[in-house]
Amino acid sequence: MGVGRESGTQLGASVSMKERNKIAELVDASKAGGAKVHLGGTTPDGAGAFYPATVLEVSKDDEILANEVFGPVAPVVLFDTDEEALKMANDTEYGLISYVYSEDLKRAIRFAEGIEAGMVGINRGLLSDPAAPFGGVKQSGLGREGGFDGVHEFLQTKYIGVEI
DSSP, rough: OOOOSSTTOSSSEEEEEEHHHHHHHHHHHHHTTOOOOEESSSSSSSSOOOOOOOOEEEOOOGGGGSSSOOOEEEEEOOOOSSHHHHHHSSSEESEEEEEESOOOHHHHHHHHHHSSSSSEEEEEEEOOTSSSSSOOOEOOOOOOOHHHHHHHHHHHOOOOOOOO
């Protein structure tokens, strides 16, 4: 963790102390509810709005799953079937980005097609691409920006019918 513009920094600060504290509160609530911490999970001492990369094993009803964390936190839920996992993934009012990790690419693609999100990454964490539309569904977005679809957000469609 460090200043994002410094060489070698792999994880920069949150946008503000308020956001860093929100991340910490969500993680602390998960831990208090029985989440198992696999990595990180504690607010570091010192200046700056830093929060470490955190991996939590949480229950299916953990409140962190109902929030957009906007921080380096990966809540992990164990599941028995793909159908159960898809139901859990879609059981939220948000749908900005989802991620699928699998050794079975066909299975991952089938799963990604069923996820209610504006973007899905398969076996990758970075989805930013100027050629691709960016935006979510449900309460995570009101349209797209970027890519071919994003251009349409700046256009006004009009039909004019004329009889001659």
